[in-house]
Structures are given as structure tokens and as C-alpha cells.
Amino acid sequence: MARVLVVDDSAETCDLLELLLGQMGGQGKMEVAKATTPEKAVKLLEGGSFDLMLSDVNLEADRDGLDLLRIAKPLGVETILLTGFGTVERALEAVREGAFDFVSKPWNNEELKTLVRRALQLRSAEGRSKTGGTRPRVADSAIIGSSPQMMEVYKTIASLQKSRSTVLITGESGTGKELVARTIFQSSDRREGPFVAVNCGSLTESLLESELFGHTKGAFTGAAGDKKGLFEEAHGGTIFLDEIGEISPSFQVRLLRVLQDGEVRRVGSNKTVQVDVRVLAATNKDLFELVKAGKFREDLYYRLNVVEIKLPPVRERCTIDAATQKKTSDVPLLIEFFLKEADRRDGRQYRIRADAMEMLTEYGWPGNVREIANVLEYVTQLSRGRQITPDDLPEKIKGTASPAVDRPAPVRSGAASTTASAVFAELAELFKGRSDPPPLEELERSYMQAVLKIEPKKGRVAEILGIDRTTLYRRLRDLGLGE
Numbered sequence: 001m002a003r004v005l006v007v008d009d010s011a012e013t014c015d016l017l018e019l020l021l022g023q024m025g026g027q028g029k030m031e032v033a034k035a036t037t038p039e040k041a042v043k044l045l046e047g048g049s050f051d052l053m054l055s056d057v058n059l060e061a062d063r064d065g066l067d068l069l070r071i072a073k074p075l076g077v078e079t080i081l082l083t084g085f086g087t088v089e090r091a092l093e094a095v096r097e098g099a100f101d102f103v104s105k106p107w108n109n110e111e112l113k114t115l116v117r118r119a120l121q122l123r124s125a126e127g128r129s130k131t132g133g134t135r136p137r138v139a140d141s142a143i144i145g146s147s148p149q150m151m152e153v154y155k156t157i158a159s160l161q162k163s164r165s166t167v168l169i170t171g172e173s174g175t176g177k178e179l180v181a182r183t184i185f186q187s188s189d190r191r192e193g194p195f196v197a198v199n200c201g202s203l204t205e206s207l208l209e210s211e212l213f214g215h216t217k218g219a220f221t222g223a224a225g226d227k228k229g230l231f232e233e234a235h236g237g238t239i240f241l242d243e244i245g246e247i248s249p250s251f252q253v254r255l256l257r258v259l260q261d262g263e264v265r266r267v268g269s270n271k272t273v274q275v276d277v278r279v280l281a282a283t284n285k286d287l288f289e290l291v292k293a294g295k296f297r298e299d300l301y302y303r304l305n306v307v308e309i310k311l312p313p314v315r316e317r318c319t320i321d322a323a324t325q326k327k328t329s330d331v332p333l334l335i336e337f338f339l340k341e342a343d344r345r346d347g348r349q350y351r352i353r354a355d356a357m358e359m360l361t362e363y364g365w366p367g368n369v370r371e372i373a374n375v376l377e378y379v380t381q382l383s384r385g386r387q388i389t390p391d392d393l394p395e396k397i398k399g400t401a402s403p404a405v406d407r408p409a410p411v412r413s414g415a416a417s418t419t420a421s422a423v424f425a426e427l428a429e430l431f432k433g434r435s436d437p438p439p440l441e442e443l444e445r446s447y448m449q450a451v452l453k454i455e456p457k458k459g460r461v462a463e464i465l466g467i468d469r470t471t472l473y474r475r476l477r478d479l480g481l482g483e
Helices: 011-022 038-047 065-075 088-097 109-126 148-159 177-186 205-213 249-261 287-292 298-304 331-346 354-362 368-382 415-431 440-454 458-465 469-478
Strands: 002-007 030-035 052-056 078-083 101-104 167-170 195-199 238-242 278-283 307-310 318-320 327-329
Touching: 002 011, 002 038, 011 030, 011 109, 030 038, 038 052, 038 065, 052 065, 052 109, 065 078, 065 088, 078 088, 078 109, 088 101, 088 148, 101 109, 101 148, 148 177, 148 307, 167 177, 177 195, 177 238, 177 278, 195 205, 205 249, 249 298, 287 298, 331 354, 331 368, 440 458, 440 469, 458 469
Parallel strands: 002 030, 002 052, 052 078, 078 101, 167 278, 167 307, 195 238, 238 278
Antiparallel strands: 318 327
């Protein structure tokens, strides 16, 4: 019998997790102990033999979930941490301390149950581990957000701490690709070395070649002496190649050789120089589509894309509670962060009225985090007082609840009622001839099949279900319904 310790300062949350664990089929009976304080959790850990601990990170006490993790790990207890306010620093520290996983609140029940099964299987396979973790240095970062989408980014960054693999960071303009690159560097074992960033899209091919590889005296007009390239400058550290999708086919060949051989040759020289450099690259383009179009080398693409981090646009950085359909967005967290930056910059304390915050949250932010930063700088500099009201917001935000972007929307009345009736009619067939209600997974599968039968467009299906497209595709795959 598996023994699980649940820790949260909310008794209701502990009860909910106990109920959820009790519903798990195929795992065998579980014995669940609950603690609403770190003190009680420590006593239970030290006095009992647990296989798994589910603990909130932000406990209202002197100790938090990470402290409990450090106690649980030497005892051989696998730990899944839960948090309503995730940060990349917490994810990095959780992974370094040996957490099995790091999950945002509100969690998805089925996904959490899957994690519990995997953690218990690992615990069963490996037995008790007597090696405790050491408290390492954690990188400082301005990456903000606690949505499930950002939690996946945090966990990927954390998994790269001891890796030297090339990383490709993708995402729309303004999503924070360079910030992620710097965080990867700061949390790696190369953080004492140099970090060199270059925007490949801002330089011509000849200038880019000279900048990255260096040149010798007289190699071209104006080359008055030998010059090291940025790859040599980054020796022992990391180089970040932004807008990698903009480089020319001929330059792609030279870059590929550097990645393959770890050698650079200055412009005008026949000698090669060995370099020890980790490469991080970023693009807002779909490199695989460029490969198919013959505009980007396939071999270079796979050299760059050893690990890919996909940064979600701001409009998709949200959590939708399955029970209440209430949406929680990362936008207020980002706004509060930039307001605090303005406080420090201007020596004032800016506040934002609730109706202005609601308008900012509902706006689609096509320019992503960069646009949020620009708008907050605008409103803090031009607001007539310290409290920001809707009148202080730019016209593009006041004039529309959201620009024309693809994002989840609530189902409206009117035309939607026909769809609802048709879906209910389809579901009614599921209950015919049954003495007991169908299992939840079967009900969900049938519900999705009914909606897809009535509405074939995936974007509209996501709107009806109140989820974003990424979540829709994931659930379709999990339920065996394809994409």
C-alpha cells in the first residue's frame, strides 16, 4: 500500500487532494496523511514511512514546501510541489533539490493523477534514496508568470542546468526569448564565463561573419588589425544567436561547421581556432517550415534544435478552472511587476484601479510582454495621478476589449443554443440503457466527440469548451481522438 503525505495550509485543499488520490484506479489502495502546517508535516515525515509527498510551495509559515522537500528527499520520499504562484527560481531550486515535478494551481486532475502514478512507480523501482540534496545557487530572473504554459518553460530551463546542449528558443516577438537565454546561462555551470548576445537579423552577411568569427589585418577595407570574433570572446561561456532564421544560406554553412567541429576561422585567415562555446539560438519564425521551403539547412536545424523551448504568447498564458470555467491570466502578474519597476524608477507608488486592470487583462497583447512593458511605461509617465484609471490607457486598449487574435472566448447565447441542444442530444444516447453513470473519461471523450460532430472547426471547439487550442489538442491526443 502506497503512503502519501498531503501538505497545504488549506484544509479544504488537503481534503480535495485526499479525495482525488482515493479516486485513482489501478494504483492500489493509498493511505493518505494530511498536514496543514510545516511542523505537523515534519513530524509525520520523521515518524512515518512515506512514498510520496504532495506539498504546496507557499505555506503561511516560516518553512515552505522547498524546506519540506529538503527533509523528505534524504528519507527517500518522492515530492510533487504545487504552487499558485510559480517562478523560474522556484522551479530551478525544486529541480536541483530533487523534486519529482512542479505543478501550478489550479491543477488538472487527470494530469496530476498521472504524475502521482509515475512518481510512485519510480519510487517502487528505485527504492529509498539516502542521498540528500545540497542547496545550490539559484539564478535571479525577471521571467514572470504562473500559468501552466510558463511552468513547462520553467521546468525545461531547470532540466538544462547541467547540460551543454544547444537550445532553440522559439516564440512570437516580445515573448522574452533573450531573457530565457540569459536565465539558462545564469543557472548553468557556465555562469562564471562570458555571455555574448548578437542579433543576427540586424547585420549584413559580411558584417555578421566578421562579428562572429573575427578577421585578420587587411582582410577587407577598414580591417586595420586582427580582431577576435564573438565566438572567441564567448570561449568558456555561452553565445546567444537571436533571429537565427534571418541568416543567409551561405552563412548557414559556416555556422554549421562551427557547431560540428567547435572551430572558427577568422575572415582572411587559413588557421582555425578551437572554441568551447555553448550555443543558444532564438527565432520568431517556424524554422521547420523554412527547411521545407529550402530556405534553411536541415542539418543546421537539427544541430540547433537539440532542445526546444517554445514560449507561449501572452494571450495563451492562462489557466481555466474546469469546474468554474474562471480564467486566471498571467497578465496581472506582469502588470504588477512593471508597476514595481516604475515605482523604483520614479520613486513613487503607482496603483491601478480594478476596472483598468480588467481592461488590460482582457486586451490580447499582440506585442506580448514587450508591449505590456511599453504600455506600463506610457501610463505611468502620463497618468495624471498615482492611481491608473481607464482614462489613462492608450486608445488601442480602451477602444476594443481585444484585438483580432485567436484566443479562447466564452460561449455566447443565441446561435450557440442550437449547438448546445445538438450536443446534449448526442450525449443523451450515452446514458441510454445504463444503470450507473459512465466513467468521467468516457463522458469527456463522448462530450468532445459530440462537440466535434456538430462543430468541425478546432478554433470554435476550443471556444465552446472554454480552453485554448493547445489544451484542446493535448486532450484530444490523451483521449485517443487524434488532432
